[in-house]
Amino acid sequence: MNFILTLSLIFPFTVLILYTSAEELPQTTTDNEGHDGTLELSEEEIFIADTLRLIRAGDAEIILDDATKEFVLTIGLTGAGKTTLTKFFAIPESLESYDSGHRILIRDKNQTISEKSTIVSKTIFPERLLDPTSNHVYYDMPGFSDTRNTSIEIANAWFMKKVADRASSVKILFIVGHSTLQFGQHRDVFLKLLAAATDFVKDPKKFADATSLIVSKVGGRRVVGKNAEDIIEDIADFLLNVKGDLGDVTTDPETERKYSDLIDAFLAKDINGTYTKISFFRQPNQVGALKEIPSVMERLPHMRQVVENNTVFVKSVPEDFGISVSPKGQLLSLNLTAITHEKITSIIITIQEQIQSHFTTAVNSSLHNVGTVVRNLKELEIIPESIQSIFSRNEFLDKLAQSLEVLNLPFISNFSIELRNLGDNLQFFEDITQQQLHFNNKEWSRPIKIAVQSSKMKVIEILTEANAQVITQISDIASQFQNNYEEKLKMSENMTALNLEMREFSQTLKTFLETAHERSQSFNDFSSHFHTFLSPYGMSFPVILNADIQIEGKDCQHISQLKLIQWLIPLKVLQKHIRSKTLSLEIQIHATKLQNEIADVRREMDNLENNATEQLNNLKLEIANLRIQTKNDPELWNTKYLQAEENCRTEATNAIEIHDQKLQQIRESQDHLKSGYQLEISQVKQKAEKIQTQCPERLEILNGNLKQERADQTEKISEIQRIGDELDNHVRQIQQESLQREDETCLKNLQNQEELCTQQKILLTVHAQQEKLLMEEKMQEAESACVKRKETETSSCTLQKIDMERQSNRDSQLLREELEAKTNACLDDQSIKKANCDNQAARIRSKIGKVNAYLHEELTKQETACKKKISRTQDLHKTDQGGLEEEILDSIRKVNTTCESQLREAKNTLKHQELLQKYKIMAEDSESV
Incomplete structure (x- = not known):
């Protein structure tokens, strides 16, 4: 722990430099200062940077399909031929043999198989290959004991652990070079494989039914004249010999047990005594495509039988797999632990700054985005509560990343992915060093709390401004209605029709105001209700939020800076104004009507008076005429x-x-x-x-x-x-x-x-x-x-x-x-x-x-x-008596001759053991007779 603190004090800026990409790293020298005066990185710092670069590149490169979680893990030492045999199962047509000058080697079109020494492996990232014949998914894993440098060693261990942890069930295919399993060769290489394999597969006995062995590069004078069964028997004899000497190899009983369990998994037999988990790949003896070389292709069915039929997928969990790293790699991992911890802290502080910047920028954004801002704040407010009681670092980072993804902010997704990766990296480095950093929840949760509190202030400011904007827009609409009716009052000739129109508008506005509280629980509810009211009059309320939010009504069930009562005040004033104008207009209409009626009465009285005058004049004329007649x-x-x-x-x-x-x-x-x-x-x-x-x-x-x-x-x-x-x-x-x-x-x-x-x-x-x-x-x-x-x-x-x-x-x-x-x-x-x-x-x-x-x-x-x-038959066979006597005598002579010759031979011979056995048999035969 003191070493980690010292590192963070000595290299505070190096921590940030080491996470840059490989292109951003300067050309390094062995000195601390370059020729141009710039600060150069030490060898250890370069290893750290390379390790992180490889891990980042591998995380992006490795294909992990969630749809398929049954893997065949192809493992072995560097240069054993894992890539060649994995491709031989999946895509044999891509392989060809060629003459390297001193021997025949194998390569593919993509040149992922090294064409140099077999000690040099080109496999850095695990490669996923699908065998279309069996539908098995193979992962060509990096080799154990990669000797290129410590960075590659740690990266290889990380990739192997990452792929194995993702699997739900596995088969484990070991690839071992033939020279490693031959008598007369040093056993150190095979023992190194046993050590690395049992570090990676913690319990070989659990995966015994899933384990198989294919021996690569079988060829040369050692196997001339031997058939396949003889070669497999020789391999098994070597394994049995190693197993018998395990007590001299290690003094640790647990290590000896693991080695023995793994060898026993290789040596499994069927009821006929045939080894069912061992096969081999014959090295080509001619140049050309492997599919056209019979001696190579005739081995493929047996290899498939061993891997596909003689083994089964065994369920696995991440705890089944460990890490195999050298002491130098463990020391480098100790430095990486401190750097990764600092990087996580730096990212969380950056997240705090980005969140605060986002809500600060949102103050000047469009009114349409207010709902989205409020929704983001609500989702953000949940985060501190969800992480404050977590005391497991991995659980904390996973929960934080999950919560950040829910925010759906454009800048967050990369951070959440990186937090998860860095958390896995940190756990991986700690597993290597067997030293756990103390987890302080407050150190990482405090920036998030500060971001939430600051953002809450900004959102209150945003909502207050939004409320003022809504009031302004509604006031403008009310003023527009008022001005329109004022103009109509001045210009209209049909006051009765205008009065009816204004009365209807006033009643409609009154109905809207009475129902507004019931039908406006949220911003978009009010906007839709208000738009429905305005549309018959050729007007609209254009504000619709991208994400709806609640507003504060008259019952105050939901407290908010968006207050419906304040929005309705301009409309209520408008309604009262229109009602007042309607009453004044009705009085004016009635007064005009009364004046017209009085004028009509007066005109009628004038007409009656004129008629009476005319009639009186007519009477006077008649009277004058009558007076004239009277005189006559x-x-x-x-x-x-x-x-x-x-x-x-x-x-x-x-x-x-x-x-x-x-x-x-x-x-x-x-x-x-x-x-x-x-x-x-x-x-x-x-x-x-x-x-x-x-x-x-x-x-x-x-x-x-x-x-x-x-x-x-x-x-x-x-x-x-x-x-x-x-x-x-x-x-x-x-x-x-x-x-x-x-x-x-x-x-x-x-x-x-x-x-x-x-x-x-x-x-x-x-x-x-x-x-x-x-x-x-x-x-x-x-x-x-x-x-x-x-x-x-x-x-x-x-x-x-x-x-x-x-x-x-x-x-x-x-x-x-x-x-x-x-x-x-x-x-x-x-x-x-x-x-x-x-x-x-x-x-x-x-x-x-x-x-x-x-x-x-x-x-x-x-x-x-x-x-x-x-004597009994001489009367009947007189003619044959002479012949029978001769035959009997001949038989007697033959027996005597045989016995005498055997006696002479027994006396003269010096091979006492053979003679003893021979006469013993004869004695037994004679006894049986």
């Missing part, structure tokens, strides 16, 4: 005069009555209209007075509410600013305290280092002086000792020569005595063997005598039987 005929005139006067009186009376009646009717109608108009006018006046009385009160109430709202808003903004200032001060104070602590720590460390350096310098100076004095004394002592040693060695050499001569004489005497003893022992042994041989010969002679006696007895019995047979 007084009596007739008197009569007509009286009659006319009577008629005139009657007509006058009738006309007066009619006139009075009409006048009375007009007066009554006028009085009725006047009283109705007066009642209506008084009602209108009362309403107007009531409105005029209520309007200032309502206006005063609204103004008071508006002032109170503004005061509340101002107070909230002040409170928010105060909280923000306190938060900023708190954050600033924390940062200053942190910086101060870091400065103090740095100064203390520097002071300690300076004191340590000073003390070390003093100690080194004193030590150098002491060493110098000691060296001088040692030189003097060495000179005197050299002289003494020379004299001593001279005398010692003489003594040693005498001792050697004495020792030589003693050794010679001992050798002579030993030779004499061995000679005597040999003679004794020969005499014993001779005695044994004589005893065996005596036993043989005894057995031969018994055999001869038995044979003589049998011949006598046969002779007697024959004589009896002859």
